[in-house]
Amino acid sequence: MAKKQKKKPTDNVYYIIQTMNLFTTNTCNFACSHCKRGDLDGNYLDDRTIASIFKNVYQIDTLNLNGGEVFSNPEVLRKVLNRIKEKNIVIKQLSIITNGTLYTEEIEAILDDFSIYLSEHGNGSIQIPLSQDQYHQAQLNKVKKENPTLYETYQENIDRLQNSSYYGGINHLGYIINEGRAKNLDIAGKIETRAYPHICYLDRKTFKPINQELLYLGGITGIDTNGIVCDTAGIMPPTPERRYGNLKTHSYYEIAKRAAFPFETTFESYANRCSVELHKTNEYFNPPGTSFENQYQYKKAN
Numbered sequence: 001m002a003k004k005q006k007k008k009p010t011d012n013v014y015y016i017i018q019t020m021n022l023f024t025t026n027t028c029n030f031a032c033s034h035c036k037r038g039d040l041d042g043n044y045l046d047d048r049t050i051a052s053i054f055k056n057v058y059q060i061d062t063l064n065l066n067g068g069e070v071f072s073n074p075e076v077l078r079k080v081l082n083r084i085k086e087k088n089i090v091i092k093q094l095s096i097i098t099n100g101t102l103y104t105e106e107i108e109a110i111l112d113d114f115s116i117y118l119s120e121h122g123n124g125s126i127q128i129p130l131s132q133d134q135y136h137q138a139q140l141n142k143v144k145k146e147n148p149t150l151y152e153t154y155q156e157n158i159d160r161l162q163n164s165s166y167y168g169g170i171n172h173l174g175y176i177i178n179e180g181r182a183k184n185l186d187i188a189g190k191i192e193t194r195a196y197p198h199i200c201y202l203d204r205k206t207f208k209p210i211n212q213e214l215l216y217l218g219g220i221t222g223i224d225t226n227g228i229v230c231d232t233a234g235i236m237p238p239t240p241e242r243r244y245g246n247l248k249t250h251s252y253y254e255i256a257k258r259a260a261f262p263f264e265t266t267f268e269s270y271a272n273r274c275s276v277e278l279h280k281t282n283e284y285f286n287p288p289g290t291s292f293e294n295q296y297q298y299k300k301a302n
Contacts, residue, residue, distance in 0.1 A: 038180030
């Protein structure tokens with residue numbers, strides 16, 4: 001007989017997450033030369049990881065589904081959204097950046113179904129920005145030359161997206177992060193990154209609507225296809241210094257206590273403070289001379 005697992009004190013803690021960057025798949029049908037993700041390993045979210053990610057989550061203000069190309073695996077997309085529905089999680093906004101080439105009728109049907117759920121649970125919205133720049137266009141031109149039939153299909157899918165009510169406009173390329181394939185680009189002005197957590201938290205409170213203890217995670221909670229909470233600024237899978245804990249073995253509460261910044265504030269001012277504090281310079285979080293082990297020490301704002 002299997003040994004019954006002992007419940008942790010944090011099993012009764014619920015979570016509101018300001019922004020979740022969730023990587024559903026490390027697969028992409030393009031190989032853009034500016035891509036900060038690097039040469040993806042083809043991994044994708046499995047059932048156990050999906051269950052761990054949404055355990056005890058009450059609300060996500062903004063859920064960004066990332067890849068790879070999210071629409072390259074419709075079944076994983078369906079499983080993620082179905083899990084949200086099964087757990088009655090409130091989603092204020094679902095955002096999926098895409099190259100548009102795989103926005104099929106099947107994908108639109110999955111989103112239509114989820115849109116009904118959103119309208120009945122907090123009146124959330126779906127936005128799908130289209131990545132369109134010289135690097136994506138180069139990939140399309142390559143397909144047009146090598147496989148005209150596939151190119152026509154890709155164009156039909158892009159048109160379907162642009163005519164959809166979910167279309168979020170063009171996602172213009174503002175800058176290039178010097179990670180992944182971008183390291184091989186001989187251009188000026190690439191952005192260098194340093195690993196530091198993008199999340200902060202407000203400690204447990206009793207949340208009246210569900211009568212449960214609550215942890216509010218602010219900033220950006222990045223999660224890779226293995227369920228690892230991580231800095232999502234660079235290559236995927238993330239390098240060791242960008243990993244902060246695995247949700248298959250630890251709760252959000254345990255990971256936040258280890259790697260996030262506590263803010264002593266109220267719910268009313270919390271989101272505003274996070275948006276200001278978390279986007280100061282890297283030196284604010286990672287002062288010169290600090291080691292990886294002690295860089296997470298709380299530094300109260302002046």
